[in-house]
Amino acid sequence: MYRPLFARSRLSVALGSALVLVAAAPAMAQQAATQEQKAEPASSKTPVQLDRMTVTGSRIYRAGFDTLEPAAVVSRESIENYGDTNLIDALTRIPGVSAGVSSRGDQAGFGAGVNFASKFGLGSNRLLTLVNGRRFVTSTPPTIFGAGGGSGIQVDMNAIPSVMVQRIESLSVGGAPTYGSDAISGVNNIILRDRFEGAEVELGYGRTSKNDNERYSWSAIFGTDFADERGHIVVAAELDNADGVNALQRDFYRQGYSLQANPTAANAAAQPLRRPTNDGRIDGSIPFNTGPRDGIPDQVWIRNRRIASMTFGGLVMPATGSYTRNGLGDILGFGPNKDKLWQFNNEGKLVEFNPGTSYAGGNASGGDGLNLFETVPLIADLERRSVFSTGSFDFTDNVRGFFELSRYEATARETLDQNVYNAVSFGNARLDGGGTASGALTFSASNPFLSAETRKILADNGITSFRLSRSSRDLSMNNASTETRLTRAVLGLNGFFEVGKRSFNWEASVTHGRGDFDYLGTGLIQQNFINAINVTTDASGRIICDATRPGTTADANCRPLNLFGENQASREALDYVSTRTVAKAQTRQTVINASVSGGLFDLPGGELSAAAGFEHRREEGSFTPSEYQRLGQGRSVPTQAAEGKYHTNEVFAEVLAPLFNPDWDIPGLHRLDLTAKFRRVDNSVAGAFNAFTYGIQYEPIAGLQLRGNKTQSLRAPSIAELYTTQQPAYYNIPEVCSLDNISGGSNPAVRRRNCEAFFAAYPGADPNTFRQQPTNTLGSTNGSTRLQNETAKSWTAGIVFAPEWIPGLRVAADWYDIKINNVITSLSANDIITGCFDTADFNAANVPNANRFCSLVTRDPNTGVATSIKTEYGNGPMLMFRGWTAEVGYRWDLSRFGVLDLDFYGYMPKNRGQAANRDVPFVEQAGSFNEPKRQFRWTAQHRIGNWNYGVASNYTSRAQYTMTDTPESRQYFYRDSWTTWDANVTYRITDAARVTLSVINVGDDIGPFPYVLDALGRRYMASLRYNFK
Structure with missing residues (x-):
């Protein structure tokens, strides 16, 4: 595995400082044992009402963890039980959450090794990730060739050290009025261990049952009060190295x-x-x-x-x-x-x-x-280093200052790449x-x-x-790698004040984050290659470059290149025809936020609570290719630089109105809460948008709640989507008017009529012989500052059952309906051609410009053959999702036999589709390979004495490869259902020391033949955790 010299990293200074703090922990920690999420003392120094808390999706302080929107929680205990050193592993155990972009498989040339989460299959750019309720700087470079295609401001889950995480709250749908853009499918809010006390060190080692994908991890966390308990600080550091795996390290791929x-x-x-x-x-x-x-x-x-x-x-x-x-x-x-x-x-x-x-x-x-599998990677090398610190100080009895500081560095490298x-x-x-x-x-x-x-x-x-x-592969194996440096700081004040008998909480903060990225690779210099393969001999019979041949250039550095047999070329020739490339990107984010919340007046059911605030956010990004890439000196089209920025000014408000009081004991009206949230987003490029949620939580009896909400949300265009300059690209342009395709499409009659007009307009186009061109056609794509926000209209309805007469039981089921319009996309060549011919909006009197899609294709005026195509970013396609989630949790106190936790989470998509435009029906994806209609996870965790052990089962239902496949189209047009098992066990050696072993995919089941769903197979993780007293 490639590992740069750690001593050269600026992060080593920070890690060293963290180690000093941890080493000093035994003398500094005053507690008898480490305390998780320490409860602050109820004293006059406490600047907030700590029996109340804010929950993800709301800025109103309320009692308990009570959300209008459905939410799933990944606990600290779950992270520790399964040895998760990367949060993407913990998140994707929630059915319905996936790695939209991951370190598995072929990596983007600009963005190897990143892990972006996605929800409901709607894309990682429509799931907002927060840390302690605040935005985090993106790792998406502003280029269409980057991870995620540059279509968002996704957060790399690698960047948050797991040692700092208390829990992850994964909220579905309703976060836009509270947090703004990108929260269409939901919000992942990572809650930190900012009240940790004591010191803890953990060492971990893992590998697969095939003795590869070795992982070494080390983490330390230290927290203490100071200044007579008016201040608190937490410092953590984490290292995690994971080796990559290639396809031929697995028998399935060796079988070809x-x-x-x-x-x-x-x-x-x-x-x-x-x-x-x-x-x-x-x-x-x-x-x-x-x-x-x-x-x-x-x-x-x-x-x-x-x-x-x-x-x-x-x-x-x-x-x-x-x-x-x-x-x-x-x-x-x-x-x-x-x-x-x-x-x-x-x-x-x-x-x-x-x-x-x-x-x-x-x-x-x-x-x-x-054997193409000799060039296929399964997972990239990934080395991560991070430090994170949080702290607070009570300046007065009702004013507290707080901060968050983090530094993350990583090196990700593809183990193999295309030749x-x-x-x-x-x-x-x-x-x-x-x-x-x-x-x-x-x-x-x-x-x-x-x-x-x-x-x-x-x-x-x-x-x-x-x-x-x-x-x-002997000439130039690209082996793309990415070096990442992320820095983030949060500074803020919060507190409370009273007006009469009403209490109000307030907070003001500034967040600034910066990402710097180096994208390294190796490229073939095409002109040097041409120089080197044109050879002759000199008078002595020595083979030399022949600069007299057509297409060559005279170059004293040229060395003749022997292509006849692998590894026959000289080192000098290889150096001459190849070059190392370094492209650079930078992202910057600044957020200023201020809010106030509290009770305004009493309603019959209790105090009407409200929150309001203002947020200013600025996003900036730049991408600079190497000279080799910018000039197109290889075989790819020239890669253009990109730079841009935008800002938003946002005002928001929220009201929670309890209409009935449980103490009234009215049959059928135990509790009724109404919620309304609004946010006005004014984007300097995309314009203004109103996001809102209104919803109800109704309990006819204690322990039975009906909940639902309706939400309007948005996704703003990214810097790459806005500011990509005209970028050359090659396209395979389909022709729907060919003899094979003219009777197809969503409306065959419309397509045929439009194609007949096409043939009439191009006299040299013969309907019997007109075909798609066999080679790719040079075209272009570019961003557009005319882009509008994506708009989503969603609603949810659900039931929560937590009866008092069955302590520890919670059952929830929720329905989701999400429709996204004005989806931002770079239209494919197929989208443009079908958009041109498969719509009634077709001007037969001007076929080259019959509609906006037809105008994007340049054709030979006689034969009608496409000679170029332009695919700028635009708004148009539609996405939709409809489906269920269900959750059952039961904590069973077995007295002297310990405590047993039983949990179930189910995800059942009914529809997920996409349509290129309003004239084309949705293409159904629910039930396909990537979206099985039933995805379940069961867990059981038992704690007794010094032991803590558990098992989990993961199930996905039978699915078709695509929804259009039939037994006629392919063998194994479906894949069978698939179940895997995970297990963990922890033993407390002493009060301070614990050892944990976890096994993922116990049965080493890679998937129903011939499909691979988990190429790594069985993998182990062992860790030793020690708490200093």
């Missing part, structure tokens, strides 16, 4: 399972010896495909998938022609039957090539082709730099790098030139 097109019976007849039982498919009972409605899957799963059209050392193919020679996808070779093939091995020798059993598109089962390609699958390239840059190169059989043995083989077969199809 892959879904491929089932050959037709007619094509299979060209291989007389081929049978379904011997062609690599995992189920030999499935016959070859005979037609569109034959009940035979169009796609089948095979094992040992290879890409037969390339190798790491280079596949030798004929200089001209397609790369396949028949409908089965057999690779084009030499000789009378075009089936003779060679490849360069790791020694640079030309040897025979086994293409395996062919499938469409150059794929194969078995053989010597490229540089020069392969026939991408087309053909020329030695002068023409053609498709990533296509196969054509070389002469007299190339100086070819050995005499190789030249003889080529000559004996009449080969004077050939294409070399290669995946060049």
